[in-house]
Amino acid sequence: MNQQELIQKISEEMDELGIKQIKSPAKVKIERPGPINKPSDLAPYIEHTILKPEATRDQIVKLCKEAKEFGFKGVCVNPIYIEEAKKQLKGTDLIVNTVIGFPLGAGISRVKAEEVREAVKAGANELDMVIQVGLLKGKEYKLVYEDIKAVVEAAGPIPVKVILETCLLDESEKIAGCILAMRAGASFVKTATGFSKGGATIEDIRLMRAVVGGSLGVKASGGIRDYQTAKAMVEAAANRIGCSASVEIVKG
Numbered sequence: 285m286n287q288q289e290l291i292q293k294i295s296e297e298m299d300e301l302g303i304k305q306i307k308s309p310a311k312v313k314i315e316r317p318g319p320i321n322k323p324s325d326l327a328p329y330i331e332h333t334i335l336k337p338e339a340t341r342d343q344i345v346k347l348c349k350e351a352k353e354f355g356f357k358g359v360c361v362n363p364i365y366i367e368e369a370k371k372q373l374k375g376t377d378l379i380v381n382t383v384i385g386f387p388l389g390a391g392i393s394r395v396k397a398e399e400v401r402e403a404v405k406a407g408a409n410e411l412d413m414v415i416q417v418g419l420l421k422g423k424e425y426k427l428v429y430e431d432i433k434a435v436v437e438a439a440g441p442i443p444v445k446v447i448l449e450t451c452l453l454d455e456s457e458k459i460a461g462c463i464l465a466m467r468a469g470a471s472f473v474k475t476a477t478g479f480s481k482g483g484a485t486i487e488d489i490r491l492m493r494a495v496v497g498g499s500l501g502v503k504a505s506g507g508i509r510d511y512q513t514a515k516a517m518v519e520a521a522a523n524r525i526g527c528s529a530s531v532e533i534v535k536g
Contacts, residue, residue: 323536348372389414432468451482476506483507
C-alpha cells in the first residue's frame with residue numbers, strides 16, 4: 285500500500301467512527317515568508333524557544349531581546365513566563381507562543397482546556413499542545429479527537445499546533461495524528477517536543493505535508509541546531525521552525 289492509499293484508508297476509518305471535520309475557530313494565515321538564500325532568511329520562520337524546566341526569568345528576557353534583534357517570528361516559552369514575554373515584546377508584532385500538556389500530553393482534557401484558558405488570559409498568541417500519544421498508538425481515535433477539540437474550543441481564535449511526538453510513532457500513526465488534528469480544528473501539526481528520544485526529520489515533514497495539504501501549517505522542532513538542517517526543513521515544506529539554537533542558525 286503506497287502513502288496516498290494509506291492516508292485514504294485511515295481517513296475512511298475516521299469516517300466510520302463518526303470523526304467529523306469541524307471548522308477551526310482560529311484566524312490564521314498559513315504563510316511561507318520567502319525563499320532561503322542565506323542564514324538570516326530563516327529568521328521569519330523561527331520561534332525562538334526555551335522550554336527547559338530550569339529556565340529563569342533573566343533567560344526569558346534575553347530570549348525576547350534576541351527575538352527582536354534578529355527578527356524571529358516570535359518566542360516559545362512555558363506558561364509561567366507568558367506575561368514576562370508579552371512585556372518584553374510589547375510594541376512589536378512578534379508572537380508569544382506557549383505549550384499545553386507539555387511534554388507528555390497524557391493529562392486530562394478538561395485540565396488541558398483550563399490550562400489553555402489561563403494561557404490565553406495571560407496573553408499567549410499561539411498554543412502548542414501535545415497529543416495523547418498512548419491513546420493514538422492504541423487507535424483510540426475518538427478520545428484523541430475529543431482531546432484536541434477541547435483545546436481548540438478553549439483557545440477560540442488562538443491558533444493551536446498539535447505536537448505528534450513523531451519519534452514515538454510509525455507511519456500510520458503519524459498519518460492518523462495529522463488527520464485527527466485537522467478534523468479537530470487545529471491550525472498546525474508539529475513534529476516533536478524536543479524532550480523525547482528524537483526530533484524533526486525531513487521524511488516526517490514531507491509526510492505531514494502530504495496529509496494536511498495546504499490547509500494546516502507544519503512546524504518542525506526537535507534537534508534543529510544548524511543552518512543546513514533548518515533550511516532543509518523549510519525546503520521540505522515546514523512553515524515554522526521551533527528551536528533554541530536560533531541565533532547560531534541565522535548567523536550561519
